Amino acid sequence: MRLLKLLKQHVGMVPNPISDATREIRARTRGADVSISVCPYCAVGCSQLVYSKNGRVINIEGNDASPINGGTLCPKGAATFGLLTSPARVTTVKYRAPYGDRWEERPLEWAMERIAQRVKETRDAHFEEIAVDGTIVNRTLAIGHLGGATLDNEENYLIKKLFTAGLGIVAVENQARI
Numbered sequence: 001m002r003l004l005k006l007l008k009q010h011v012g013m014v015p016n017p018i019s020d021a022t023r024e025i026r027a028r029t030r031g032a033d034v035s036i037s038v039c040p041y042c043a044v045g046c047s048q049l050v051y052s053k054n055g056r057v058i059n060i061e062g063n064d065a066s067p068i069n070g071g072t073l074c075p076k077g078a079a080t081f082g083l084l085t086s087p088a089r090v091t092t093v094k095y096r097a098p099y100g101d102r103w104e105e106r107p108l109e110w111a112m113e114r115i116a117q118r119v120k121e122t123r124d125a126h127f128e129e130i131a132v133d134g135t136i137v138n139r140t141l142a143i144g145h146l147g148g149a150t151l152d153n154e155e156n157y158l159i160k161k162l163f164t165a166g167l168g169i170v171a172v173e174n175q176a177r178i
């Protein structure tokens with residue numbers, strides 16, 4: 001008891017060791033908008049919280065409300081913020097023209113337009129309504145799509161809707177088992 005009393009007296013005499021600067025520190029996510037998302041990397045489907053301020057993503061972390069990951073992320077998922085914001089992120093495409101001998105740098109929009117045009121041309125040229133045995137198929141076997149693990153659930157949903165139901169592409173696959 002005596003020791004406790006002495007300690008209380010002593011602690012009461014020590015000045016508060018927290019500086020004003022430290023007292024003013026706030027989490028950088030304070031006041032940010034929060035969106036719930038899914039880690040783009042693998043089929044475990046860990047839930048993430050994406051914090052943004054003024055339209056810019058400022059932090060991504062595990063969602064502790066998720067029954068899958070309970071607020072945790074593996075090292076790959078924990079690097080999602082870097083995946084989005086790294087200055088090393090490639091934002092243009094490399095294009096090599098038919099019979100060309102060098103790669104050219106082109107804007108992403110240019111590539112998207114070109115791919116869309118090629119898909120339409122190929123589908124128009126190879127769309128089958130009825131197979132040789134008379135079955136109605138409404139399909140094209142001339143185009144395939146292979147997705148990757150950084151596609152999220154929403155993107156895979158749209159890919160399946162557009163490519164299978166919309167365009168009649170049969171070969172729609174993904175390297176990740178989502």
Ligand code: SF4
Pocket residue numbers: 039040041042043044045046069072073074075076077078
């Ligand atoms: S955090 Fe790791 S385990 Fe979870 S979905 Fe992402 S890559 Fe998979």
